[in-house]
Amino acid sequence: MTCAEVRAWLRLDLDGAAEPSAEAAEHLASCAPCAAEARRLRALADAVRAALPPPETPADFPHRVLAAAGAPTGDAVLERAARTRAGPWLLGAALIVAGAALFAARGRSAEPVRFALASGGAAETGGVRADALAASSFRGGAPLALEGGAVALESRAPALVVTAAGRIRLEANTRCLAVLAGKEGLEMKEMRGLALAVVVLAGGASVANGQGGAAAEEGGAVVARPDEAPRRMEEIVKRLEALEARLQRLEAEGARGPAGRRLLALDELLEKARAGDAEARKRLQEVAEEIRRAVHGEPVVVLKPAEFKLVGTTTGVVTKVLPPVRVELADAAGRLRAAVPVRPAVDYAEALRRRIADAEDALAKAKAERDEARVERARAALARLYAARAHVQALDALERELEAAPEAR
Amino acid sequence: MRHDDASLVRAVLRGDPEPFRELVARHAPAVFRVVRAAAGGGPDAEDLAQEAFVTAYRTLPRLQDPARFRGYLLVIAARLSADHLRRKRRARPPLPLAEEPTAPPPPSRASLLDEVAEAVERLPAETRLLLALRHHEGLSCGRIAETLGLSVAAVYTRLSRAHASLRRALEVR
Numbered sequence A: 001m002t003c004a005e006v007r008a009w010l011r012l013d014l015d016g017a018a019e020p021s022a023e024a025a026e027h028l029a030s031c032a033p034c035a036a037e038a039r040r041l042r043a044l045a046d047a048v049r050a051a052l053p054p055p056e057t058p059a060d061f062p063h064r065v066l067a068a069a070g071a072p073t074g075d076a077v078l079e080r081a082a083r084t085r086a087g088p089w090l091l092g093a094a095l096i097v098a099g100a101a102l103f104a105a106r107g108r109s110a111e112p113v114r115f116a117l118a119s120g121g122a123a124e125t126g127g128v129r130a131d132a133l134a135a136s137s138f139r140g141g142a143p144l145a146l147e148g149g150a151v152a153l154e155s156r157a158p159a160l161v162v163t164a165a166g167r168i169r170l171e172a173n174t175r176c177l178a179v180l181a182g183k184e185g186l187e188m189k190e191m192r193g194l195a196l197a198v199v200v201l202a203g204g205a206s207v208a209n210g211q212g213g214a215a216a217e218e219g220g221a222v223v224a225r226p227d228e229a230p231r232r233m234e235e236i237v238k239r240l241e242a243l244e245a246r247l248q249r250l251e252a253e254g255a256r257g258p259a260g261r262r263l264l265a266l267d268e269l270l271e272k273a274r275a276g277d278a279e280a281r282k283r284l285q286e287v288a289e290e291i292r293r294a295v296h297g298e299p300v301v302v303l304k305p306a307e308f309k310l311v312g313t314t315t316g317v318v319t320k321v322l323p324p325v326r327v328e329l330a331d332a333a334g335r336l337r338a339a340v341p342v343r344p345a346v347d348y349a350e351a352l353r354r355r356i357a358d359a360e361d362a363l364a365k366a367k368a369e370r371d372e373a374r375v376e377r378a379r380a381a382l383a384r385l386y387a388a389r390a391h392v393q394a395l396d397a398l399e400r401e402l403e404a405a406p407e408a409r
Numbered sequence B: 001m002r003h004d005d006a007s008l009v010r011a012v013l014r015g016d017p018e019p020f021r022e023l024v025a026r027h028a029p030a031v032f033r034v035v036r037a038a039a040g041g042g043p044d045a046e047d048l049a050q051e052a053f054v055t056a057y058r059t060l061p062r063l064q065d066p067a068r069f070r071g072y073l074l075v076i077a078a079r080l081s082a083d084h085l086r087r088k089r090r091a092r093p094p095l096p097l098a099e100e101p102t103a104p105p106p107p108s109r110a111s112l113l114d115e116v117a118e119a120v121e122r123l124p125a126e127t128r129l130l131l132a133l134r135h136h137e138g139l140s141c142g143r144i145a146e147t148l149g150l151s152v153a154a155v156y157t158r159l160s161r162a163h164a165s166l167r168r169a170l171e172v173r
Helices: A003-014 A022-030 A032-051 A061-069 A076-083 A087-105 A120-124 A210-218 A226-253 A258-274 A278-296 A332-338 A348-368 A372-404 B005-013 B018-039 B043-058 B066-091 B112-122 B125-136 B141-148 B152-172
Strands: A142-145 A150-153 A158-163 A167-170 A175-180 A185-188 A196-201
Touching (some): A022 A032, A032 B112, A032 B125, B005 B018, B018 B043, B018 B125, B066 B125
16 A cells, blocks of 8 residues: 555544455555554544543432433332233233232232232233133242133243133243143244243143254243153253252352352353364363253153253343243244233223223124125124223122231232 | 443343342443433433333343344433434434534644543534444444444444544544
């Protein structure tokens, strides 16, 4: 490069428009006038930086931000739910799960019952359908059993989900023991947040594809064969409890303790491996295997024995060790849409009343227009809504009963 | 021990808002620098900074890589700043695009820093925002253009003119 070209390159570089150039660097190393020009431009950039100093940040600024953000407090999850576009429906979904938890915990555990929150995913697709509640308790945590229903969970509380249909979606922050008794397959997709799932496939349910199996592994899920399920259940619950305790410990100590430091080291290793460092990749495989053993112990029978991998779809430290799992059937969206959110939130009863009124209107209109297809759809929708209303009434009764017997909680 | 951004972001995503306080404290200077470049040092800058953090907090689940929180936040701050400038421009006669200083720099000022500071102060707010993103955050023309929704050519032209005028201001000295 000539001096003129190098100086043009220096100006482009100052403007943020230059590509790195080995030739320019070489020229600058050997040409004093151009090197002096480079120093002048660097000084200019430094001066611009200094000319735009940050103003004093008001002392209470972080507090103001959190207040303005409506940062969640005690009722964090419900508040967050209420803020989402799914709003009342989501809240309703949350409360029905709570109701299920309370129902299941009655007489089984003296511990305060926590609940799993049906997340936006459920609300988007119709919410939780909770017909045939048959919950089992899980450590006084968040038992929830669904038969022929679908649920999405987002909670820090552990949850036990039993579903005949196998429509389960697990999102961030879920600890879940899921028993899928249906015949439908699973598809595990997006991974983010921190979650842990133990999935037991029973009654012929199967993993839809290899990716799902791998995701189950990567997501901290242990998939058990149907004939193993009943025998292994207690063991799995114990393991999940141990994992939960481990997670809590990690969360409590953050990166300060030995586990935290180890995770940070792992993070660095992962970065190197991503950059193509073969040694780091090899070491990562070893670490992954160690983690697998540490986290899962000897795994319950793994349906799809897949090599445990730290996945790149999640980032950060802890999530690399226990990335979340999102379990979802390929056709879950359509089916979930047909599911009905059940349980009154603050405005739920009113919302349900309005939906029933709308559906009745739609049916009447379809009949008047003699549109058979719409009549059929409207009838089906109305039937679901009537069923939802029945659930609402039943849960109201349950709530009243629980209120009358607080010691049962 | 100081937690990195990624672990704080993950803690917030797990439902604990407190770590966000640390993220605010950590990145407020950079955010203020960006919004101040656009809005000056008045209450507008504080409002914009607050809005940037609140937006980041509420949209945190969308952040794919928690380690990139700072970039995510600054993109929000820059976009809010650009919107702010557009609103102001609509409310007032358009700002001149030329970055020429409106008056010659006072010859008595001795330090290079003061000279540049004065010259920067005379630049249009849009250009100050570009300079902040370029020199404080190290963004390339392309990234700035992407962040602010401008063309690369527009960003390059403005930055190039700004640098030329600053160089001239220094040469006058």
